[in-house]
Amino acid sequence: MSLKAIAFGSIGTLIETSEIQRSAFNNAFKEHGLDWNWTRDDYSRMLLQSGGRQRIAAYANTHNADVDANEIHQTKTKLFDAHIEEHGAPIRAGVKEVIEFAKQTGRKLALVSTTSEDNIIATLTVLSGLVDRDDFAFIGNASMVENGKPAPDIYIKAMHDMAIKPDEVIAIEDSEPSLESAVAAGIRCIGFPGENTAEQNYDGAIVRVDALTTAMFSDK
Template identity: 45%
Template sequence: MSAILFGSISTISDTSELQRQAFNQAFKAHGLNWCWHRAEYLTMLENSGGQNRIADYADSMGQTVDAEAIHRSKSEFFQNSLTESQVKPRFGVVETIQRAKSKGLKIAFVTTTAQGNISLLMAALQPSIQVADFDLILNADSVDRPKPDKAAYTFALASLGEQPDDCIAIEDNLSGLESAIAAGLDCIAFPNENTADHDFKRANHLVDQLNFEELQKFLAT
């Protein structure tokens, strides 16, 4: 193993509920009487793309909305919550990053979220996790095709100068998992609070916390 590729934001810090709350705040701000309750939101997370979720939901309600503007507002509310909330790393993430770096492994953050989200998350997680811990960080502008397309991982591997067989991806959602598989990577499923019940049968392994020794053993089999 020569590199560990973390997928979405919630593989590092579980922000899924903050995301859902930000959607509902954005709906209210745009005069919509929508409210995505948790049970409903869980099914939506089987597909990626917040703006697409808004547009699809509007269609299901027979309404016409500016999905891009609503999603932009959602991002603002989410970023505010990152500043105001006490977000923290998920179990085992800090230790895994530290052990990997001590062994000379590369660490990448292969997310396609907005750069503003990444910057505020990194600021909120300091000093436990810092930008300098990563050899590569992608954002929404890095590739034209979002997950589940393989573009993000293909770009990351090329940028790192690595081959899929020498790396492992860590993902918390099904679109991310499919993206990693399409790029030829083995993938560890590390579900977040709102994706824990999703079907990760295509993952190579399923965990509820990270452990560097277990990752090494898995790759050695």
């Protein structure tokens, strides 16, 4: 089958967000009167679990803290979105070229994420001028599926909505749980670690890279 779609699996495969996310978590903890501080090593380990709300809940459980994980996560999301809307975030290596390649060659673009819709909007604001919302054949968010990554649900929905088969799409993922989501849906996946996920396991990927190139997609 020929390649019909390129699926960016998270906002972190488009822009480098990890340290901005960690800072937003720590600032949200302060706003809620908590003395928690996630170091970079702490956060790197936590990224083995998908979902910020789930990370907060798990951390609270291990520290016997009675907190509203949903409320804290909402604060974190607002802080994160405000930061990247005001200051931007660096576009990851090769992303611009791959997006332009997809648009020029008629491949569909997808953002197969299970983050919040607010985070999606903030990310597309950063990418304004390179890609518009209408350039994506599919944009996922957390409200679309019952089970987030590493479950394959969001990829299955994306393929259904785009009317494509698993061998007609290549995914790009920046973490082990998200890679597992794509592989569980039968999709070939490129491992594209972010600055805090480099130590994770990408054995299920067809290749692991630090920068994207159009050659990864042009002969598929």
